[in-house]
Amino acid sequence: MAELDTSGGGKHKGGKVRTKKKNTRVDLTAMVDLAFLLITFFILTTTLSKPKAMELVMPDKSDTTKQLPVPETRTMTLLLGSNHKLEWFVGEPGKTKPAVIGYSDLRKTLVEQDKLIKDSHSGQGMIVIVSPSDKSVYSDMVTVMDELNITNIDQRAIVKILPVDIDLLKRDNLY
């Protein structure tokens, strides 16, 4: 930016020859330009959304003294299959009719089943067993754990999938 000189020139008429006063002002335009350029760079490179952590607690395998019997009527088993689909049933495997749902319907199902079980078991909550099959992906497991967190079902465990369950998944083309 050009600075207009409006100081009126340096004509000295007659009188003493004065040393011309120099302007002490520095042109900061370039400096500001540079500073803003760098700011833009740093703003764009800083990661704004930091990754978050979800705590996962696995059952302690070594402690076998504190195992409580699990009433089968209160358990809901989720079998994670391929193609982002899962199969669920309440009770023992093979005895109850499983249903295949997508992850978007999971929350609704969890809430419904939790309510049904609470009603029929005088307020005792549902126990959820999550069995990810070898064909499921990591994000499926995270989604399920997240839905369980949202629906406040804290009695849950990740359990290794049983051959019976794999057969079920195979039957429904999810393995």
Add this chain to the structure above:
Amino acid sequence: MPRVKVARKSTAIDMTAMCDVAFLLLTFFILSAKPKSQDPVKAEIPAATSISTIPETDFATILIGSGKVFFGVEGDDVRKKTLSLMAEKYKLTFTADEANAFSGLQSFGVPINQLHQLLAMSSKDRASLVQPGIPVDTTATNELFDWVHSARLANKFLHDKDLKIGIKGDSQEEYPTVDKVISTLQKQRVDRFNLITSLKTAK
């Protein structure tokens, strides 16, 4: 009749204040910027609604991507100690230079017998190298088990705090790899760990 003269005003603006603000912001952003750690494998982390943050210290990350497992622990001192514990266990020796190179490694994924070659590389070569991943299986004596164990010992020894462990997995990673890592952790009675997720945005 004299003409009315309009006083000419200078078009120059005083930039001092603007300059001050600009540099203040610049300083802030430079200081708050953290060098972005380059992961050895691309991992797109799954989204969840969890909002707890990841600790900056006393934290180890197990990165899982394309079927491979990588390990990294926070803190240069902890890394050095971990390496010395591992060297002891596997009867290997690392020079001071190698230890220094290791303490600067955010995450690595090579079997321990290839670690010498990895540490000898320049950081540029290392970034372009496709690392084979740390050997992990379902037995109790795999290398990942020893790395995690050494890191926990080192952290306890240096900081007197328990090391927290995070799993950073790629969304599309098949479950068996994740299962191997989890069972390795459970073998040393680490039953609590963090799954690193990004915040899910409302649909």
